[in-house]
Each structure stands twice: as C-alpha cells, then as structure tokens.
Amino acid sequence: MRCAICSQFETHLNINTGQREPVNHPPDVKSIICSSCMQQLLSSSQDDLKSAYRKALNAGEQGKAKALEGFIDERKNAGETTKHKRDPLRRETLRMARIGS
Numbered sequence: 001m002r003c004a005i006c007s008q009f010e011t012h013l014n015i016n017t018g019q020r021e022p023v024n025h026p027p028d029v030k031s032i033i034c035s036s037c038m039q040q041l042l043s044s045s046q047d048d049l050k051s052a053y054r055k056a057l058n059a060g061e062q063g064k065a066k067a068l069e070g071f072i073d074e075r076k077n078a079g080e081t082t083k084h085k086r087d088p089l090r091r092e093t094l095r096m097a098r099i100g101s
Contacts, residue, residue, distance in 0.1 A: 001023070001025050001029065001031075001032050002032075003032060003033055003034035003037055004031040004032065004033055004063050004064055004066075004067040005033055005034070005037040005041075005064055005067055005068075006034065006036070006037050008034060009022050009023075010022070010023045010032060010034040010035070011023060031063060031067065033067055041068075041071050042071075044071075046072065046073060049068060049071050049072050050072055052068055053068040053069065053072060056068060
C-alpha cells in the first residue's frame with residue numbers, strides 16, 4: 001500500500017534475509033502514512049504542518065490534506081494552571097497537570 005503523503009510503498013526490514021520487503025496491510029485499511037513520513041510529521045512545527053495542509057488543498061490532493069489534518073493541533077497552550085484541587089487521601093493541595101508539554 002502506498003503512503004498518503006509521499007506515495008511510496010511502505011517497506012520493512014526482514015531480519016532473516018536482510019532485505020526490505022513491502023508491508024502487507026489488512027484489507028480494511030484505507031490509507032497509511034509510512035514510518036519515514038510519520039517521523040517527519042511528528043518533528044515538524046505546527047506552522048509547517050499548516051503550510052503543508054494549505055498546499056495540499058490548493059493542489060487538489062484531498063487524501064494528503066486529510067492525512068495532515070490529524071496532525072494539526074488547534075488548541076492553545078494553556079500553560080500552568082493556578083487552580084488547586086484537593087485529593088481526599090492527602091492533606092496538602094495538589095496542582096493539576098497542565099495541558100501540553
């Protein structure tokens with residue numbers, strides 16, 4: 001099956017033969033993103049992803065745009081919260097975990 005981003009076949013390394021072979025996906029899989037594209041998408045900034053999404057839409061590549069859509073995060077970084085919550089099993093207050101990293 002071809003990658004929705006780069007249109008290359010996804011391959012994996014067969015340890016027994018030492019050669020790369022195409023990956024066999026289940027028949028119900030509609031589209032995939034290969035591992036090399038996945039690494040690039042995960043390390044890209046939100047601005048780069050939004051730019052690539054706009055380019056895919058302008059070029060009429062709906063499959064690529066839909067694949068990129070899942071990586072675009074529209075949430076704002078809330079930062080550290082100032083609200084404190086009480087844990088019934090502890091005496092002191094605990095800070096809530098913040099959204100994002």
